[in-house]
Amino acid sequence: MEAYLSNLTVFNHPLIKHKVSHLCDVNTGTKEFSELVKELAMLMGYETLKELKTKDVEIQAPLQKIITPVLAEDFTIVPILRAGLGMVDGLRELSPTAKVGHIGLYRDEETLKPMTYYFKLPVDTADGPVVVVDPALATGGSADAAIQFLKDAGCKNIKFMCIFASEVGIKLLYEKHPDVKIYAANYAPGPLNENGYIPTAAGDAGDRLCGTVSYKPNKNQ
Ligand SMILES: O=P(O)(O)OC[C@H]1O[C@H](OP(=O)(O)OP(=O)(O)O)[C@H](O)[C@@H]1O
Ligand SMILES: O=c1cc[nH]c(=O)[nH]1
């Protein structure tokens, strides 16, 4: 196996594969698309969050007191705007106390480089695990920039969860952030197309989630 694949977990589960196929279908409308993205985030979250720490506490069960584990740490979900927002609620259903930070990035259509327009984290984000979410990892530029922002803010335990991961993006993240584990519903080996899209994926996830056509925020906003 190539070394750059060593940080990647791809989910080989029929429910996940089924939902990914429906996402890719061009006839899937905005409402169903957003429901599928949310459901996929929840299904993947189960595995992505398996390293959360627990602590034993005593509780009164109906028949006797028991010592039993509960979560010992909070985690922070950091969506890369806009498309990453579609994955937040799926993870929050797993753990309603999770905090949410935001990183606003869009990919310049000409250069494919990430352009930043927003960055806001809960104050204690660096104290616990962080899960960055974005449906698409294409060139990897946006994920790299987001992870670097988080590292510069002191975060040490970072995971990246996406629905579609390209080989190009996986390679870049492995080179730049070998400490970051990546969880994907679908892995696409091979090159991106001439516009930097994963040819076998769902097109522009942000546009399909929001019902827009290539909306990009004003650079001065
Ligand atoms: O790996 P990359 O080559 O950087 O491409 C992936 C990025 O592109 C998409 O966002 P987009 O720029 O379309 O912004 P949006 O979410 O506002 O639509 C996607 O949601 C990722 O953030
Ligand atoms: O394949 C891609 C590339 C960029 N953005 C997406 O949503 N999908």
Ligand SMILES: [Mg+2]
């Ligand atoms: Mg984006």
